[in-house]
Amino acid sequence: MAPKERNIAMMGYRSVGKSSLSIQFVEGQFVDSYDPTIENTFTKATRVNLQDYVVKLVDTAGQDEYSIFPVQYSMDFHGYVLVYSITSQKSFEVIKIIYEKLLDVMGKKYVPVVLVGNKTDLHQERTVSHEEGKKLAESWRAAFLETSAKQNESVGDIFQQLLMLIENENGNPQEKSSCIIS
Numbered sequence: 130m131a132p133k134e135r136n137i138a139m140m141g142y143r144s145v146g147k148s149s150l151s152i153q154f155v156e157g158q159f160v161d162s163y164d165p166t167i168e169n170t171f172t173k174a175t176r177v178n179l180q181d182y183v184v185k186l187v188d189t190a191g192q193d194e195y196s197i198f199p200v201q202y203s204m205d206f207h208g209y210v211l212v213y214s215i216t217s218q219k220s221f222e223v224i225k226i227i228y229e230k231l232l233d234v235m236g237k238k239y240v241p242v243v244l245v246g247n248k249t250d251l252h253q254e255r256t257v258s259h260e261e262g263k264k265l266a267e268s269w270r271a272a273f274l275e276t277s278a279k280q281n282e283s284v285g286d287i288f289q290q291l292l293m294l295i296e297n298e299n300g301n302p303q304e305k306s307s308c309i310i311s
């Protein structure tokens with residue numbers, strides 16, 4: 130079966146780890162330095178539930194509550210990874226605003242989303258509880274994961290779950306148990 134092409138955008142407040150998660154997923158490494166992103170596109174082949182995919186991953190510039198939603202990210206994308214940091218209440222507030230703008234711009238009530246609380250290795254600095262993240266994701270009918278780009282914890286799961294949500298959206302219900310080969 131030919132690989133399916135899937136366009137995915139990473140969005141969220143500044144410095145939450147969007148680039149680090151992208152690089153960990155695509156290249157399997159963590160870079161400690163901080164270099165604000167304008168926009169980066171990665172391509173990665175992966176397989177979920179025996180289906181091959183080519184994922185085009187767009188790592189977007191960090192946004193705040195005042196940013197106008199960049200309209201180019203509302204077209205031709207199959208799903209979104211919305212990232213906050215568990216150490217930043219501000220980033221959690223901003224992700225809610227980004228989500229509202231996303232639905233608004235797309236004119237939809239539902240889009241395939243994985244909500245990600247990143248930087249779990251910094252648990253002593255946690256200000257957003259697991260429960261808060263989970264509740265928010267439930268209210269969006271989104272998947273929810275806490276991750277560490279630094280420790281490569283649950284990073285592959287983000288994309289596995291999003292690819293499955295996209296299949297569901299396309300009318301191909303997915304089994305919960307699945308395997309990912311990257």
Ligand SMILES: Nc1nc2c(ncn2[C@@H]2O[C@H](COP(=O)(O)OP(=O)(O)OP(=O)(O)O)[C@@H](O)[C@H]2O)c(=O)[nH]1
Nearest residue numbers: 144145146147148149161165166191248277278279
């Ligand atoms: N401890 C820890 N630090 C992280 C993690 N993920 C990212 N960082 C650090 O947080 C800083 C920002 O990471 P980036 O990946 O550049 O964040 P970003 O969201 O892409 O930032 P913008 O490009 O400004 O939007 C960097 O210093 C990273 O090394 C993580 O899981 N744990």
